[in-house]
Amino acid sequence: MLDRRDDFAIRRVASLARLLLTKDEEVLYAKQLGDILAYARQLLQFDAASMASTPPDRAVPMLLREDRVRPSVAREVVLGSAPDRTDDEGLFRVPRVIG
Amino acid sequence: MPAPNWTATAVHASFVRGDLSATQACETALARINAGNQRIGAFLSVNADGARRRAAELDRAADRGGCGLLAGVPIAVKDNICTEGLTTTAGSRMLEGYRPPYTATAVARLEAAGAVVIGKTNCDEFAMGSSSEHSAFGPVRNPWALDRTPGGSSGGSAAAVAAGMAPVALGSDTGGSVRQPAGFCGLVGMRPTYGRVSRYGLVSFASSLDQIGPLATTVADAALVLQVMAGQDDQDATTAREPVPDWSAALTGDIRGCRIGVPTALVEDGVDAEVSSAFAQSVAVLRDRGAIITGIDLPNSALAIPVYYVIATAEASSNLARYDGVRYGHRTARAGSLGEMYERSRDEGFGAEVKRRILLGTFVLSAGYYDAFYLKAHQVRRLITAELESALTRCDAVMLPTSPTAAFPLGERVDEPLQMYLADVFTVGSSLAGLPAISIAGGFTGSGLPIGLQLIGRRYDEAGLFRVADAYERDTRWFERRTPVCDCRHDLAG
Numbered sequence: 001m002l003d004r005r006d007d008f009a010i011r012r013v014a015s016l017a018r019l020l021l022t023k024d025e026e027v028l029y030a031k032q033l034g035d036i037l038a039y040a041r042q043l044l045q046f047d048a049a050s051m052a053s054t055p056p057d058r059a060v061p062m063l064l065r066e067d068r069v070r071p072s073v074a075r076e077v078v079l080g081s082a083p084d085r086t087d088d089e090g091l092f093r094v095p096r097v098i099g
Numbered sequence: 100m101p102a103p104n105w106t107a108t109a110v111h112a113s114f115v116r117g118d119l120s121a122t123q124a125c126e127t128a129l130a131r132i133n134a135g136n137q138r139i140g141a142f143l144s145v146n147a148d149g150a151r152r153r154a155a156e157l158d159r160a161a162d163r164g165g166c167g168l169l170a171g172v173p174i175a176v177k178d179n180i181c182t183e184g185l186t187t188t189a190g191s192r193m194l195e196g197y198r199p200p201y202t203a204t205a206v207a208r209l210e211a212a213g214a215v216v217i218g219k220t221n222c223d224e225f226a227m228g229s230s231s232e233h234s235a236f237g238p239v240r241n242p243w244a245l246d247r248t249p250g251g252s253s254g255g256s257a258a259a260v261a262a263g264m265a266p267v268a269l270g271s272d273t274g275g276s277v278r279q280p281a282g283f284c285g286l287v288g289m290r291p292t293y294g295r296v297s298r299y300g301l302v303s304f305a306s307s308l309d310q311i312g313p314l315a316t317t318v319a320d321a322a323l324v325l326q327v328m329a330g331q332d333d334q335d336a337t338t339a340r341e342p343v344p345d346w347s348a349a350l351t352g353d354i355r356g357c358r359i360g361v362p363t364a365l366v367e368d369g370v371d372a373e374v375s376s377a378f379a380q381s382v383a384v385l386r387d388r389g390a391i392i393t394g395i396d397l398p399n400s401a402l403a404i405p406v407y408y409v410i411a412t413a414e415a416s417s418n419l420a421r422y423d424g425v426r427y428g429h430r431t432a433r434a435g436s437l438g439e440m441y442e443r444s445r446d447e448g449f450g451a452e453v454k455r456r457i458l459l460g461t462f463v464l465s466a467g468y469y470d471a472f473y474l475k476a477h478q479v480r481r482l483i484t485a486e487l488e489s490a491l492t493r494c495d496a497v498m499l500p501t502s503p504t505a506a507f508p509l510g511e512r513v514d515e516p517l518q519m520y521l522a523d524v525f526t527v528g529s530s531l532a533g534l535p536a537i538s539i540a541g542g543f544t545g546s547g548l549p550i551g552l553q554l555i556g557r558r559y560d561e562a563g564l565f566r567v568a569d570a571y572e573r574d575t576r577w578f579e580r581r582t583p584v585c586d587c588r589h590d591l592a593g
Binding site: 010012014021029032033036039040043044073080083092 | 436471
């Protein structure tokens with residue numbers, strides 16, 4: 001369980017989040033997030049068993065409509081926002097992944 | 100004192116009567132933006148050509164009364180709400196220059212009702228913040244005091260309305276981002292019930308919490324804008340099939356017998372003395388109008404902040420995973436591999452607060468911490484919801500300050516994220532519960548800063564909130580105060 005500020009494993013979390021951090025950022029965010037999590041620890045005093053009687057989430061039920069085919073945004077328009085694309089095949093282009 | 104004429108209600112009525120053209124209203128807004136935006140930083144982009152074209156179309160209409168409920172009214176739109184062909188940056192370098200290929204349902208409905216989108220307003224990056232200082236394009240300043248924040252994250256929308264640059268604006272409210280800026284700028288800001296307004300086209304932050312809401316000078320204007328936007332939308336499966344009532348009919352001024360609950364312990368703890376005093380006076384105003392004020396207890400509401408910052412950041416870390424530099428948004432110029440491209444693009448595109456929240460959200464969802472933080476936060480969210488709903492079986496509305504203080508100085512909390520988060524103590528509870536809440540102008544400090552007053556209502560009972568807020572507004576008329584920097588809020592000729 002998280003007890004100390006330095007337990008916020010900043011490098012591991014940054015890697016999971018696909019964020020590249022400088023050394024200074026690592027130090028700063030580890031401290032700030034450690035403080036925030038220390039504050040959030042007050043949630044841990046609640047044990048789940050005592051909350052079994054609370055009503056279920058009252059979020060709006062997800063209402064799904066019937067599937068139906070209809071026009072979508074045109075491929076050219078979508079590709080127009082792409083940072084890089086192939087000119088002829090209508091594809092997004094990214095750095096080579098294989099070989 | 101006559102009614103202000105730079106409101107959506109008044110501009111529309113003048114347009115229909117033929118006293119005012121849509122072009123005149125549009126030019127008034129553009130001139131004020133031109134005169135004041137450099138100082139205030141409310142707008143990130145101005146839709147001058149598009150607004151003029153649309154206004155001219157409306158002016159050519161044979162039947163002005165048939166052009167819609169908002170015909171001729173200039174409206175400002177927060178820059179995290181998509182507008183086809185107009186840049187939508189969400190205040191982020193990640194989306195700098197991005198022009199969405201579609202328009203948000205809320206905006207499309209406003210435009211179909213004759214509203215004229217005048218420009219896109221500045222905000223905290225991806226709506227993450229409570230001061231509008233976390234915008235990649237510079238902070239917004241409060242028209243009531245330029246050295247202070249207008250609140251956030253919809254600070255640009257609030258500042259635009261407070262400075263008279265637009266009669267009404269759209270914001271988005273995840274944990275208070277419409278209500279808190281409304282409170283800091285002396286405006287009306289409404290967070291509707293979760294599901295009332297479509298989120299289609301709203302740049303996602305925390306999807307179980309995000310809602311679009313209006314910022315306005317008067318309760319009648321907020322009701323009018325919400326009226327046009329609300330209702331089920333096939334593009335957002337979380338919108339409710341609940342009928343949308345005529346909210347203007349709720350503005351009767353009659354609140355006799357209306358029961359208003361005040362969580363006494365909560366509002367006595369850590370609230371600035373001037374906010375406390377204004378709150379007590381507001382309670383007296385409602386009591387004098389015939390409302391029945393009762394003390395209530397919300398013992399778990401103090402937990403709303405940690406619950407909110409666990410759930411909202413968890414959802415944000417997932418939602419913002421889409422910014423990978425592949426399909427749209429920023430891509431680094433320095434990537435050798437795909438993985439490096441993701442990381443460098445995100446590093447260069449995101450600002451500090453967004454990175455902090457992504458990291459926190461990733462952490463609370465990670466193996467070993469999911470049960471301790473994320474699951475627990477959901478359980479406590481249920482408790483908070485049950486507690487508020489229980490209180491609302493005994494009273495018609497819960498009344499709170501919008502924030503513990505009036506607008507704080509720019510820079511005061513920007514390096515202290517936890518202190519910034521704690522300022523949301525009165526707004527996050529209703530967000531977690533999905534309940535509607537409205538902030539209205541509830542007085543001023545001795546130095547002339549607005550103080551917000553907030554009412555939380557039952558699910559889908561926006562009408563009840565509008566009724567109480569309007570009754571309060573009739574007796575207090577705080578909207579007649581003018582900002583010292585833009586003495587033009589109420590006069591078309593200004």
